[in-house]
Amino acid sequence: MEFTEEQLKRYSRHIILPEVGGKGQKKISEAKVLLVGAGGLGCPVGYYLAAAGVGTIAIVDNDKVELSNLQRQIAHSVKTLDMHKADSAKQTFEALNPDVNVIAVKERLHSKNILALFKDYDIIVDGTDNFPTRYLINDACVMLKKPLVSGAILRFEGQVTTILPGDGPCYRCLFEEPPPAGLVPSCQEAGVLGVLPGVIGALQATEVLKLIIGKGKPLKGNLLIYDALGVNFRKVKIPKNEDCPICGKNPSIKELTDLSEEYCSI
Amino acid sequence: MPVTVKIPVPLQRLTQGKEEVEGEPGTVISLIKSLDQKYPGLAERISEGDKLRRFVNIYVNEEDVRFKENEETKVKDGDEVSIVPAIAGGL
Numbered sequence: 429m430e431f432t433e434e435q436l437k438r439y440s441r442h443i444i445l446p447e448v449g450g451k452g453q454k455k456i457s458e459a460k461v462l463l464v465g466a467g468g469l470g471c472p473v474g475y476y477l478a479a480a481g482v483g484t485i486a487i488v489d490n491d492k493v494e495l496s497n498l499q500r501q502i503a504h505s506v507k508t509l510d511m512h513k514a515d516s517a518k519q520t521f522e523a524l525n526p527d528v529n530v531i532a533v534k535e536r537l538h539s540k541n542i543l544a545l546f547k548d549y550d551i552i553v554d555g556t557d558n559f560p561t562r563y564l565i566n567d568a569c570v571m572l573k574k575p576l577v578s579g580a581i582l583r584f585e586g587q588v589t590t591i592l593p594g595d596g597p598c599y600r601c602l603f604e605e606p607p608p609a610g611l612v613p614s615c616q617e618a619g620v621l622g623v624l625p626g627v628i629g630a631l632q633a634t635e636v637l638k639l640i641i642g643k644g645k646p647l648k649g650n651l652l653i654y655d656a657l658g659v660n661f662r663k664v665k666i667p668k669n670e671d672c673p674i675c676g677k678n679p680s681i682k683e684l685t686d687l688s689e690e691y692c693s694i
Numbered sequence: 695m696p697v698t699v700k701i702p703v704p705l706q707r708l709t710q711g712k713e714e715v716e717g718e719p720g721t722v723i724s725l726i727k728s729l730d731q732k733y734p735g736l737a738e739r740i741s742e743g744d745k746l747r748r749f750v751n752i753y754v755n756e757e758d759v760r761f762k763e764n765e766e767t768k769v770k771d772g773d774e775v776s777i778v779p780a781i782a783g784g785l
Binding site: 468470555558559579581602603604606657658660666669 | 700702703704713714747748749751753756757758760761776778779780781782783784785
């Protein structure tokens with residue numbers, strides 16, 4: 429595909445970067461990225477990927493926009509209250525950049541639909557709010573060998589890592605099992621600084637773009653931890669767990685299952 | 695130079711809001727137990743008996759102790775220990 433005059437202008441600050449150039453911008457325009465969640469993380473990730481000209485962006489979210497979302501979920505507005513978040517975000521992203529094909533998937537992810545939803549995409553972005561879905565997304569990405577850019581936030585702290593199945597550890601290598609229900613509070617219970625998902629989402633979007641253009645060092649094998657109060661960015665190593673139940677030598681997880689609902693209350 | 699322990703935000707209410715505390719050298723589990731004297735409740739959040747909880751990771755100088763000697767991993771003066779719990783928020 430050739431860029432139009434207008435597109436050359438729109439993406440000129442990218443194209444001028446030697447690391448991106450026309451070639452990289454073309455890769456961006458052909459990329460297909462799936463976001464799980466159109467919330468605190470999904471909004472900034474989708475916003476920046478739409479601005480960057482990512483060709484196809486799918487947004488999987490079954491929730492509707494509520495007033496309490498607007499403190500941080502910047503793709504929604506008072507005009508889209510009660511609308512499906514996926515539709516609201518689609519509207520916003522397409523208004524920013526009509527080049528982008530945004531697909532709103534108003535479904536809840538589960539073990540039966542996840543592989544079919546993921547299979548046509550190049551990169552998956554995790555911006556969900558619960559452990560069962562995080563483990564399910566990880567397992568599906570390992571099975572399909574899809575790169576996964578994972579972000580999580582709580583109160584003033586965020587975590588980011590990039591998982592490249594077959595080339596480094598996965599989320600289960602990092603955290604062997606989810607905490608029992610009730611031990612780790614949710615954002616709803618514990619709160620979250622509104623700008624925090626902006627910082628973490630921007631880091632996730634950066635990882636996605638680096639993967640698409642194939643430049644730089646992906647954040648694989650490392651967990652980046654951001655502490656907004658102390659203004660600290662720290663990285664810790666994630667070793668690959670040879671005994672990992674999904675990506676280890678003898679995986680015990682052979683098919684996807686949904687973790688019990690009780691975890692959803694976390 | 696003592697051991698520096700980085701406290702994650704969810705546990706900072708147990709350390710009077712401190713993001714970093716000082717601890718005694720020894721092993722990971724002895725460090726946690728000695729910190730619990732000063733900051734009651736901390737050990738229970740990180741460990742159960744003498745074992746680390748599986749959804750909280752401990753790093754000594756960026757290395758995950760599960761791939762070293764787990765709770766028996768040595769901690770020396772000057773080491774930096776990070777406590778990193780799994781968090782799931784996104785929406």
